[in-house]
Amino acid sequence: MKEVPLDYGLLLAGILFVLGLISVLIRRNIIFMLISVEIMLNAAGLAFIVAGSRWQQAEGQVMFIFILTMAAAEVSVGLALILQIYHQIKTLDSDAANKMKE
Amino acid sequence: MKELLWLIPILPFAGALILIVVGTKLSNSKVAVVGAGSVGLSALITILIGIDSLSSSSYKGFDQVLWTWIDVESFKPAIAFHLDALSLIFIFVITFVGFLIHIYSTEFMAQDEGFARFFAYLNLFVGSMLILVLADNLLLMYLGWEGVGLCSYLLIGFWYQEEKNGYAARKAFIVTRVGDTAMAIGLFMLFQIFNTLNIQEIAIQAPQAWDVGSPVAIMIALLLLGGAVGKSAQLPLQTWLPDAMAGPSPVSALIHAATMVTAGVYLIARTHIIFELAPVAQVMVGVIGALTLLLAGFSALTQYDLKRVLAYSTISQIGYMFLALGVGAWSAAIFHFVIHAFFKALLFLGAGAVIMLLHHEHDMFKMGGLRTKLPVIYWTFLIGSASLAAIPVVTAGFYSKDQILWLAWAGEKGNIWFFLAALMGAFITSVYTFRMVFVTFFGHEKTRVGHTPGKSMTIPLVILAVLATVGGFIELPHTFGHFTLFSNFLTPVLSSTEIKSGAESSEWIVQIVAAIVSLSGVYLAYFFYVKRPELPDKIKSFIPSLYRLWHSGWGFDALYNFILVKPFVFLAEINKRDVIDQIYGALVSIVNGFNLVLTFTQSGMIRWYIMGIVLGAIVILTIGLLV
Numbered sequence: 254m255k256e257v258p259l260d261y262g263l264l265l266a267g268i269l270f271v272l273g274l275i276s277v278l279i280r281r282n283i284i285f286m287l288i289s290v291e292i293m294l295n296a297a298g299l300a301f302i303v304a305g306s307r308w309q310q311a312e313g314q315v316m317f318i319f320i321l322t323m324a325a326a327e328v329s330v331g332l333a334l335i336l337q338i339y340h341q342i343k344t345l346d347s348d349a350a351n352k353m354k355e
Numbered sequence: 356m357k358e359l360l361w362l363i364p365i366l367p368f369a370g371a372l373i374l375i376v377v378g379t380k381l382s383n384s385k386v387a388v389v390g391a392g393s394v395g396l397s398a399l400i401t402i403l404i405g406i407d408s409l410s411s412s413s414y415k416g417f418d419q420v421l422w423t424w425i426d427v428e429s430f431k432p433a434i435a436f437h438l439d440a441l442s443l444i445f446i447f448v449i450t451f452v453g454f455l456i457h458i459y460s461t462e463f464m465a466q467d468e469g470f471a472r473f474f475a476y477l478n479l480f481v482g483s484m485l486i487l488v489l490a491d492n493l494l495l496m497y498l499g500w501e502g503v504g505l506c507s508y509l510l511i512g513f514w515y516q517e518e519k520n521g522y523a524a525r526k527a528f529i530v531t532r533v534g535d536t537a538m539a540i541g542l543f544m545l546f547q548i549f550n551t552l553n554i555q556e557i558a559i560q561a562p563q564a565w566d567v568g569s570p571v572a573i574m575i576a577l578l579l580l581g582g583a584v585g586k587s588a589q590l591p592l593q594t595w596l597p598d599a600m601a602g603p604s605p606v607s608a609l610i611h612a613a614t615m616v617t618a619g620v621y622l623i624a625r626t627h628i629i630f631e632l633a634p635v636a637q638v639m640v641g642v643i644g645a646l647t648l649l650l651a652g653f654s655a656l657t658q659y660d661l662k663r664v665l666a667y668s669t670i671s672q673i674g675y676m677f678l679a680l681g682v683g684a685w686s687a688a689i690f691h692f693v694i695h696a697f698f699k700a701l702l703f704l705g706a707g708a709v710i711m712l713l714h715h716e717h718d719m720f721k722m723g724g725l726r727t728k729l730p731v732i733y734w735t736f737l738i739g740s741a742s743l744a745a746i747p748v749v750t751a752g753f754y755s756k757d758q759i760l761w762l763a764w765a766g767e768k769g770n771i772w773f774f775l776a777a778l779m780g781a782f783i784t785s786v787y788t789f790r791m792v793f794v795t796f797f798g799h800e801k802t803r804v805g806h807t808p809g810k811s812m813t814i815p816l817v818i819l820a821v822l823a824t825v826g827g828f829i830e831l832p833h834t835f836g837h838f839t840l841f842s843n844f845l846t847p848v849l850s851s852t853e854i855k856s857g858a859e860s861s862e863w864i865v866q867i868v869a870a871i872v873s874l875s876g877v878y879l880a881y882f883f884y885v886k887r888p889e890l891p892d893k894i895k896s897f898i899p900s901l902y903r904l905w906h907s908g909w910g911f912d913a914l915y916n917f918i919l920v921k922p923f924v925f926l927a928e929i930n931k932r933d934v935i936d937q938i939y940g941a942l943v944s945i946v947n948g949f950n951l952v953l954t955f956t957q958s959g960m961i962r963w964y965i966m967g968i969v970l971g972a973i974v975i976l977t978i979g980l981l982v
Contacts, residue, residue, distance in 0.1 A: 277965055347960075347961050347962060348960050348961075348962070350959075352959065
């Protein structure tokens with residue numbers, strides 16, 4: 254079985270990360286922003302996996318498990334917050350949630 | 356008996372303390388008992404100690420150390436009293452005249468709401484003044500010195516609801532502070548040189564340390580003179596005293612005539628050894644005295660307000676004492692202080708009674724005809740005035756003033772100019788004094804008298820009137836009697852005055868001239884204000900500018916206002932926003948500016964924040980890669 258070169262893996266992770274970042278920046282819907290953050294987390298996780306397979310070490314996969322766990326926790330908290338925001342301001346537009354300005 | 360010395364100043368302080376703490380709860384009669392009683396007890400102890408020390412033939416002095424006040428290396432001033440002839444005379448006048456004035460005040464202030472407050476201040480004053488004259492070191496004396504200044508401030512502004520009284524009080528406090536600062540510097544210099552502030556030790560060491568006329572001695576003597584000038588209202592710091600008449604009349608009698616204002620005389624007499632080592636400074640004392648007695652005399656000629664006449668007269672009489680100190684006639688100065696305390700307290704109390712009974716009318720030209728309405732006050736006031744004008748032979752003022760006149764001429768340090776100034780002053784004194792008497796008590800009635808004074812007001816007047824007459828007989832001149840009880844008593848403390856050789860025989864000429872001058876002054880006042888009352892107004896309209904100058908006290912107030920007050924207010928106006936504060940203010944506004952910029956970035960848009968984080972991360976990573 255032919256190995257995927259390290260550079261390709263890291264490039265894919267970088268592209269995923271930037272895509273996630275851009276969509277966090279330009280999306281106004283909070284749910285989509287949350288999904289974009291998940292994409293960024295997974296990009297980071299992919300980078301760990303690729304690096305782990307390159308060095309033949311298990312730590313990369315351990316880190317991925319950690320990230321996955323954290324992402325699950327983050328989503329649960331994030332969704333709860335989103336629900337609350339929706340109750341308060343009746344919209345999912347993140348720009349409308351600027352009441353803490355002053 | 357002497358061991359009770361410490362009780363003399365403590366009793367008035369205890370009285371003041373009681374009145375301050377529980378005074379408002381006590382009835383007026385109890386306040387009067389505490390206030391007058393404490394000073395009365397002090398007076399009693401003073402008299403007992405006085406008898407004790409007079410009976411012992413050679414009286415050297417008595418020291419009583421209570422405790423060490425401060426102990427810092429060699430600086431060890433004690434709370435200690437030194438009693439000798441000089442301080443004994445002062446404490447006698449302070450407690451005795453003070454007691455009479457307390458008695459008088461119980462009736463004078465009876466209707467006042469601040470009755471307890473008044474007696475608390477008055478007791479505090481008597482206590483501080485006693486500390487001043489009994490102190491054995493200059494620091495304790497300075498404590499009393501500032502204490503009496505504080506009480507003077509409190510009592511001038513006693514009726515503080517009126518703005519001008521508060522102004523007068525502040526003026527008195529600030530002007531005397533100028534002199535006090537000079538005095539404090541003098542004390543620093545003395546301590547630096549002698550390593551002690553004990554007066555007796557300084558008196559022993561000074562003649563060894565300095566030659567006559569040494570610059571340091573002159574410097575210190577002039578600084579002490581500065582303090583004396585401020586407290587005793589002499590040129591050029593005399594402007595506060597006429598305004599100090601805003602206080603109640605007993606206060607004017609006690610503080611601004613009989614006792615506090617003579618603290619300067621006491622200071623110079625007490626440190627006379629330093630002044631003898633600094634002839635230039637001593638001549639300055641005489642010159643200041645001579646100028647002051649003339650200028651204040653002319654001002655007194657033109658006043659309407661009864662109390663202001665007496666205020667200028669006080670300045671003028673203290674000028675006499677300074678003149679006497681300046682020619683080295685120490686005991687003559689102290690003698691005049693004692694007699695002046697009697698007759699000036701009497702005059703102020705009499706004036707206060709007149710003013711009160713005429714419903715607070717101060718203008719004497721609105722009085723008149725009181726001779727028959729208020730006989731007791733008239734006769735006692737007349738005796739006081741006669742003493743002030745130095746009517747020959749029968750009054751005490753004649754003996755004390757005559758001694759100064761004679762020594763200003765014949766004393767070793769005297770000269771013809773001092774003598775002429777004093778003689779001129781004597782003439783003016785008798786003119787303004789009897790102008791006051793004739794205008795107030797003669798002529799027809801212009802304001803109705805409210806009621807007649809009670810016993811607590813008239814008895815002190817009568818006692819003071821007796822003292823103002825017989826007080827002079829304890830010191831009779833060489834020409835008749837030659838009875839020198841007073842100066843003999845003082846000789847151990849204050850050396851007697853050397854007479855120029857060949858001048859002894861002319862003493863009777865000086866006395867006759869002084870008598871003629873005094874009587875002609877009375878006649879002039881009689882001529883102008885009883886026989887031809889229209890004449891003064893004619894003279895006034897003839898020289899209006901001179902009249903205004905004298906009336907305003909030679910324009911010193913206007914001068915100080917122009918050269919000191921105005922520039923100060925002007926600078927204060929410029930510096931209203933505090934120049935130094937501006938630097939710190941700038942710091943604050945810079946921080947505020949940053950704050951404004953940064954608050955602009957706090958838009959509440961979460962995507963902008965993320966953008967900020969991303970940009971920050973990019974910048975940091977870029978720097979990390981490049982370095």
